Amino acid sequence: MLAKAWTGVADGGDAALPVKECAPSCGGRISDVPTDNGARAHDVRVVSYGP
Numbered sequence: 087m088l089a090k091a092w093t094g095v096a097d098g099g100d101a102a103l104p105v106k107e108c109a110p111s112c113g114g115r116i117s118d119v120p121t122d123n124g125a126r127a128h129d130v131r132v133v134s135y136g137p
Contacts, residue, residue: 092116
């Protein structure tokens, strides 16, 4: 099964992730969502699995 959508979530202050926006490199097939996790840059939590 192929993914219908992909969302890239990136913390602007995360030094381990040099590229924060993937959509321009992927022809707009990815939705970029900026986040701010404060001191816990790698602490991503799923809120919901929406359609």
